[in-house]
Amino acid sequence: MAADLTSQGTAGRPSEERSGKGPEVAVDARTPQADIHARQLAGLDALELSVGQRRGFASRLWSGIWPVASAIVIVLAVWQGVVLAGWWPEYVFAGPVTTLTELADRMGEAEFYGAVAVTMRRAVVGFALAIAVGLVVGALVSRIRPLRRAVGSLITGLQTMPSIAWFPLAILLFGLTESAITFVVILGAAPSIANGLIAGVDYTPPILLRAGHMLGLRRLSLYRHVILPASLPSFLAGLKQGWAFAWRSLMAGELLVIIANQASLGEQLHFARELADSAGLLATMIVILVIGIAVDLLFGAADTALRRRWGLHQVTT
Amino acid sequence: MTAPLTPPLTDPLNGQTADRAARRGPAVRLESVSKVYGHGTNGLLALDGVSLDVAPGEFVCLLGASGCGKSTLLSLVAGLDAPTAGTIEADRDRVAMMFQEPALFPWLTVSANVEMALRAKGVAKAERRSRAAEFLRIVHLDGFGGKRPHELSGGMRQRVALARALAQDADVLLMDEPFGALDAMTRDLLHDELERIWRERSLSVLFVTHNVREAVRLGDRVVLLSSRPGRVVRDFPVTLERPRRTDSAEVARQAAEITDRLREEVLRHGR
Ligand SMILES: Nc1ncnc2c1ncn2[C@@H]1O[C@H](COP(=O)(O)OP(=O)(O)OP(=O)(O)O)[C@@H](O)[C@H]1O
Numbered sequence: 001m002a003a004d005l006t007s008q009g010t011a012g013r014p015s016e017e018r019s020g021k022g023p024e025v026a027v028d029a030r031t032p033q034a035d036i037h038a039r040q041l042a043g044l045d046a047l048e049l050s051v052g053q054r055r056g057f058a059s060r061l062w063s064g065i066w067p068v069a070s071a072i073v074i075v076l077a078v079w080q081g082v083v084l085a086g087w088w089p090e091y092v093f094a095g096p097v098t099t100l101t102e103l104a105d106r107m108g109e110a111e112f113y114g115a116v117a118v119t120m121r122r123a124v125v126g127f128a129l130a131i132a133v134g135l136v137v138g139a140l141v142s143r144i145r146p147l148r149r150a151v152g153s154l155i156t157g158l159q160t161m162p163s164i165a166w167f168p169l170a171i172l173l174f175g176l177t178e179s180a181i182t183f184v185v186i187l188g189a190a191p192s193i194a195n196g197l198i199a200g201v202d203y204t205p206p207i208l209l210r211a212g213h214m215l216g217l218r219r220l221s222l223y224r225h226v227i228l229p230a231s232l233p234s235f236l237a238g239l240k241q242g243w244a245f246a247w248r249s250l251m252a253g254e255l256l257v258i259i260a261n262q263a264s265l266g267e268q269l270h271f272a273r274e275l276a277d278s279a280g281l282l283a284t285m286i287v288i289l290v291i292g293i294a295v296d297l298l299f300g301a302a303d304t305a306l307r308r309r310w311g312l313h314q315v316t317t
Numbered sequence: 318m319t320a321p322l323t324p325p326l327t328d329p330l331n332g333q334t335a336d337r338a339a340r341r342g343p344a345v346r347l348e349s350v351s352k353v354y355g356h357g358t359n360g361l362l363a364l365d366g367v368s369l370d371v372a373p374g375e376f377v378c379l380l381g382a383s384g385c386g387k388s389t390l391l392s393l394v395a396g397l398d399a400p401t402a403g404t405i406e407a408d409r410d411r412v413a414m415m416f417q418e419p420a421l422f423p424w425l426t427v428s429a430n431v432e433m434a435l436r437a438k439g440v441a442k443a444e445r446r447s448r449a450a451e452f453l454r455i456v457h458l459d460g461f462g463g464k465r466p467h468e469l470s471g472g473m474r475q476r477v478a479l480a481r482a483l484a485q486d487a488d489v490l491l492m493d494e495p496f497g498a499l500d501a502m503t504r505d506l507l508h509d510e511l512e513r514i515w516r517e518r519s520l521s522v523l524f525v526t527h528n529v530r531e532a533v534r535l536g537d538r539v540v541l542l543s544s545r546p547g548r549v550v551r552d553f554p555v556t557l558e559r560p561r562r563t564d565s566a567e568v569a570r571q572a573a574e575i576t577d578r579l580r581e582e583v584l585r586h587g588r
């Protein structure tokens with residue numbers, strides 16, 4: 001707000017200098033004056049709510065696309081350069097043109113979409129279960145103090161464990177089945193998700209807890225109306241990280257656990273290597289990369305939307 | 318500390334208030350309340366033997382320098398923190414508080430923030446909505462219900478916090494420098510509104526401020542706290558007739574008296 005708009009003394013300033021000076025406004029003129037005040041107040045409020053300038057759709061689209069486009073061009077150029085350098089023969093390391101043609105061919109076949117569907121189904125199921133496990137563990141650990149000491153650092157420890165190291169055990173327990181893959185995906189993603197929730201609960205601003213308490217929210221209702229919403233940004237960050245871990249675990253799993261009649265992206269990678277199909281291998285890798293990035297962008301968009309809603313977004317330069 | 322402990326005046330000159338107080342007992346009573354933050358030699362004595370009564374329907378303003386323990390006192394009364402010594406009597410379920418910062422929930426709209434006060438009381442959704450709108454109208458923020466707190470100015474947020482505190486329909490209202498961030502014009506307007514609401518609902522208000530004139534404008538009593546440790550130094554009754562105006566000569570005169578007294582306190586500390 002602007003500085004004091006009337007000549008009244010501000011907080012803490014000695015105020016006697018005004019005493020007895022100046023004409024007194026009649027007290028009974030209060031009501032119409034209060035009305036004027038109210039209207040002036042509305043005017044001030046309107047002035048304060050600055051209207052943000054929104055750029056046009058085309059310019060926003062362009063500013064979003066050009067960095068990505070130039071990155072792709074750079075990667076393709078380096079790739080082509082390496083191929084032209086001739087360190088490897090073309091049948092070992094296919095060039096971008098061969099690979100992209102192969103990818104285009106595959107995208108015309110139903111088999112390709114079948115493989116993507118199988119992989120995505122596994123990813124979604126595994127990630128959904130990981131969220132459930134992460135939520136339950138995170139909620140328990142953040143609320144129960146003794147559990148916190150016992151399990152808190154264990155969760156962080158689990159996060160540092162390379163997921164591929166779980167597969168021998170998973171295969172022993174579940175055999176060469178999808179359950180083995182799901183098991184490792186959950187173990188890969190759940191710790192990050194749980195940690196995100198725990199951090200969010202820990203960093204709930206105390207003033208909001210106090211405000212909730214004053215409003216009469218206690219225990220479960222405080223958790224539901226204050227603590228959980230307050231931990232949402234941190235939880236979302238946990239989800240994003242959890243997704244990266246889940247996707248990696250899934251690819252490791254699909255390379256190791258080959259299930260008959262279940263064509264998947266990992267399996268395609270495996271057979272492309274067996275058959276020394278360089279273009280096919282690289283094409284599959286591109287698909288894996290693109291899916292991973294796309295889902296990550298989704299989480300990024302959710303995060304941005306949340307920050308915008310809460311007024312946490314930073315000033316863009 | 319050399320500040321003499323003047324016993325707080327227990328005889329507010331407002332006859333009607335005294336009458337009600339006698340019938341029901343004080344709305345808030347602090348008896349020799351002390352608060353130490355930390356432990357041992359690192360401990361900080363924030364409040365030292367504070368005794369203070371707020372009669373039902375009384376408007377008490379707490380005045381004191383920064384860091385003298387005003388916020389601490391309010392959070393003790395609110396039950397957000399426990400005193401180290403002494404007793405506090407207050408019906409905790411009937412106490413609402415406005416914090417020094419707005420403390421709004423950033424994930425809720427302005428209206429939903431106000432509704433949260435009603436939700437905890439189990440008010441039905443449709444009624445919550447209409448009552449929230451009414452409280453927003455009282456603080457002159459009608460039409461802003463759909464905004465998020467970060468879209469408002471600091472002063473507007475503070476008004477939302479006031480609406481939320483009022484929506485609690487409490488008997489005792491604790492206010493921690495609620496209008497410090499407002500410009501004088503808005504402050505005047507909200508003084509009028511607060512006074513009206515206080516009258517209509519016969520609220521008991523404990524109002525913290527740095528501003529002597531604001532204290533005289535609003536209070537039945539102005540209680541002066543000393544710094545480090547916080548003690549009640551003096552209890553001034555304000556007998557000016559209401560409605561008062563912040564810029565009236567009477568308010569200025571009384572504020573000057575209190576300011577002089579405040580200066581003496583500061584000087585005593587300097588020695
Ligand atoms: N949680 C805490 N832990 C330790 N010390 C604290 C804590 N809260 C307050 N204090 C100390 O207690 C003293 C009183 O603080 P308090 O916030 O009550 O002051 P105040 O009168 O409200 O000040 P202001 O007018 O600046 O808001 C200060 O010296 C402060 O440093």
Ligand SMILES: [Mg+2]
Nearest residue numbers: 387388417493
């Ligand atoms: Mg304070």
